[in-house]
Amino acid sequence: MITRLAISGYRSLRDVTLALGRLNIVTGANGSGKSSLYRALRLLSDVAQGRVIASLAAEGGLSSTLWAGPEKFSREMKTGRHPVQGTRRGGPISLQLGFSSEDYGYAIDLGLPPPSTSRFALDPVIKVEAVWTGELLGRANVIAERHGAHSRLRESKSGTWRDCAEHLSHFDSVMTHRADPLDGWELLLLRERMRQWRFYDNLRTDREAPARRPQVGTLTPILAGDGSDIGAALQTIIEIGDRDALADAVADAFDGASLDVNDRFEVEMSQHGLLRPLNVAELSEGTLRYILLIAALLSPRPPELMILNEPEASLHPDLIAPLARLVTKAAERCQIILVSHSSQLVAALDRHPDGWLVQLEKQLGETIVMDRTAPPWKWPSR
Structure with missing residues (x-):
């Protein structure tokens, strides 16, 4: 560490x-230097x-x-x-x-x-x-x-x-x-x-996002930085990772929903009251982003250090508390540096016994x- x-x-x-x-929770007003701190860590990683x-x-x-x-x-x-x-x-x-x-x-x-x-x-x-x-x-x-x-x-x-x-x-x-x-x-x-070291700051969720496209699936213990292999990453967690933790994280955030990965390695979400699962193209940007964060944080091959830059972006406020629980669970297996604007997320993580607040x-x-x-x-x- x-x-x-x-x-x-x-x-x-x-x-x-x-x-x-x-x-570690890095926070501060706009322009306080959070992005510079994140970029400096990137440069250190680029040395290697x-x-x-x-x-x-x-x-x-x-x-x-x-x-x-x-x-x-x-x-x-x-x-x-x-x-x-x-x-x-x-x-x-x-x-x-x-x-x-x-x-x-x-x-x-x-x-x-x-x-x-x-x-x-x-x-x-x-x-x-x-x-x-x-x-x-x-x-x-x-x-x-x-x-x-x-x-x-x-x-x-x-x-x-x-x-x-x-x-x-x-x-x-x-x-x-x-x-x-x-x-x-x-x-x-x-x-x-x-x-x-693993960096996540470019998890795209727009309509043209790589995560919304069909994939060729191979065993994927580490989610790509842009989330392009989300289906394979989730299937890897299901087969060789903590399948129960994945199911619990999805149900915690989406009121009892569940995820599956079809033969084309596309993500599908089943929700109570719906007669068919929603495929990845139908998911909202916030829902897809949270699923990407689940895949990143529940990696079967956790790094020594994971750096998350504003993971709360595009998430509904109701997802902040589940995200905090997901991050604290991931911190049991690896060191985390999280940069955030969200006062709600910062407060939730700062209350954790291992939380270390860095106010800029x-x-x-x-x-x-x-x-x-x-x-x-x-x-x-x-």
């Missing part, structure tokens, strides 16, 4: 360090996929994602006695992302490239990376590090450092190019964990975490 998340220099997240628990540079480019490049305010706020700026203005920079321009758990931690520092005439001169550069054991980076617990093109690994038995002969390109991470079963098995383990607020353009003491964190130096 991730216990600490750190983000520096990304959009409105000038300097944020969070302590995380089993069930080898596409963090491409993801930053898709967001408009490093320059458009960097914190746009001053490096630091003086007391006079915060009180309004002096206008907010740039100050003499004390450190390099950088975007830093990191996390740690009880066993391993990882951090990456991305910066601007040196001046060049290349058409790719605006591509961000990986300046520094570090992998360590435990929650907090220290001099004695680093097991892999990278500075510029140079990287090295610590031998697990002897504790001595081994320099890697092959230099890394500025866009290649140690997580993808130094992880192997022999010399970099800790990196390999951590990389595979990060690759298994914007001050002078900067995202602030309210009523939480930031845990200790140390970034690797360039």
Whole structure:
């Protein structure tokens, strides 16, 4: 389980360090930084996929994602006695992302490239990376590090450092190019964990949604991010997952209704009083979205971390309480970070013993975490 998340220099997240628990509820007003926090987690996951540079480019490049305010706020700026203005920079321009758990931690520092005439001169550069054991980076617990093109690994038995002969390109991470079963098995383990993080923020339910189309079904223990394999995912839960939990979740939300999957892997819902089941094309957007959430949260192969972005979107208020019960049940099997606008959903989850509320607020353009003491964190130096 991730216990600490750190983000520096990304959009409105000038300097944020969070302590995380089993069930984390991120909330705040529009523009408070919820989406930035979600995107930062996406970028961390993209490091393990080898596409963090491409993801930053898709967001408009490093320059458009960097914190746009001053490096630091003086007391006079915060009180309004002096206008907010740039100050003499004390450190390099950088975007830093990191996390740690009880066993391993990882951090990456991305910066601007040196001046060049290349058409790719605006591509961000990986300046520094570090992998360590435990929650907090220290001099004695680093097991892999990278500075510029140079990287090295610590031998697990002897504790001595081994320099890697092959230099890394500025866009290649140690997580993808130094992880192997022999010399970099800790990196390999951590990389595979990060690759298994699951994100759900694009569960389409419109009339042209992939979930409404006939499918070719194969065993599907993990619902796709767009919900395109919903029929196969539900059938997989029925056959090798918690069939009773699925039936209970549907009946809880839809007053005794039940789901079935036909031979074309189309979802069908039977409801009391109807003479035939409704097929997936007939279901409302809210009903289909809730069924997609059921398939995601009752996965027979739960990840270590699942991130849900505004799962309450398009749901009727009567479905919020069942959704809260579904999320808390899923949190028994995996760590969850849920971003939400719904005060009803936030309140229901915050009352849970494992609920951990992260309230965000914007001050002078900067995202602030309210009523939480930031845990200790140390970034690797360039």
